[in-house]
Amino acid sequence: MSRRLRGLAAGVLALACVTPAPIAAQAQTAAPPAGDSAADRSRTWIVIGGTSTTLRGDCQEPCPAHDAGPYLNSWSIVGVAGVRINRQVDAGIEVSWVPVTTAAGEDVRSTFLLATGQFRPMASRGFFLRGGMGMAFIRNFAIDESGSVPPITSKALGLTYGAGWAFRRDARLGVELFGAQHVAALGDFTTAEVLNENVVANFWSVGAAIVIR
Numbered sequence: 001m002s003r004r005l006r007g008l009a010a011g012v013l014a015l016a017c018v019t020p021a022p023i024a025a026q027a028q029t030a031a032p033p034a035g036d037s038a039a040d041r042s043r044t045w046i047v048i049g050g051t052s053t054t055l056r057g058d059c060q061e062p063c064p065a066h067d068a069g070p071y072l073n074s075w076s077i078v079g080v081a082g083v084r085i086n087r088q089v090d091a092g093i094e095v096s097w098v099p100v101t102t103a104a105g106e107d108v109r110s111t112f113l114l115a116t117g118q119f120r121p122m123a124s125r126g127f128f129l130r131g132g133m134g135m136a137f138i139r140n141f142a143i144d145e146s147g148s149v150p151p152i153t154s155k156a157l158g159l160t161y162g163a164g165w166a167f168r169r170d171a172r173l174g175v176e177l178f179g180a181q182h183v184a185a186l187g188d189f190t191t192a193e194v195l196n197e198n199v200v201a202n203f204w205s206v207g208a209a210i211v212i213r
Contacts, residue, residue, distance in 0.1 A: 114132035
């Protein structure tokens with residue numbers, strides 16, 4: 001082989017050895033695929049917010065709808081901690097606390113501890129549905145001031161459902177507006193030899209929250 005051919009072969013071999021290095025480095029530093037946002041890369045789902053809440057007590061018998069308790073206005077704190085299942089589904093644990101004072105000056109405290117899930121029907125939109133089930137802890141709850149159901153401190157079945165809209169849904173820090181109803185099913189209570197059936201407490205809330213992903 002001539003000296004010129006040997007030099008050409010050596011040059012090609014050196015180029016072949018050097019070229020993969022920058023290609024590999026470029027592949028390692030390449031940007032994430034389009035659509036792979038900061039929220040997509042995280043498994044975290046944390047919601048912290050507050051609401052304006054209206055509370056009302058009711059029961060099936062002997063207090064018909066027109067004799068149900070008065071509407072009481074208050075506020076509440078809502079927190080959720082969980083994980084992102086995929087781009088449209090989140091699951092976690094919700095804690096809600098609602099303090100209220102009746103017209104008679106009695107303090108009522110309600111706490112919900114619920115397993116909750118959130119679903120966005122359209123991945124490209126902020127609209128979401130949320131629902132959950134668990135326990136409600138009610139302290140000093142009464143239907144009305146007449147004493148048809150006296151103050152109750154009890155555990156109850158807790159339910160919630162609602163909907164809202166999430167802003168900055170693809171960012172690590174976002175905001176959402178939502179509305180929800182919480183229900184505490186306290187069951188039956190006997191007072192003055194009168195059976196009050198299906199005593200419930202209803203909570204209607206509208207609020208806003210910070211979302212961390």
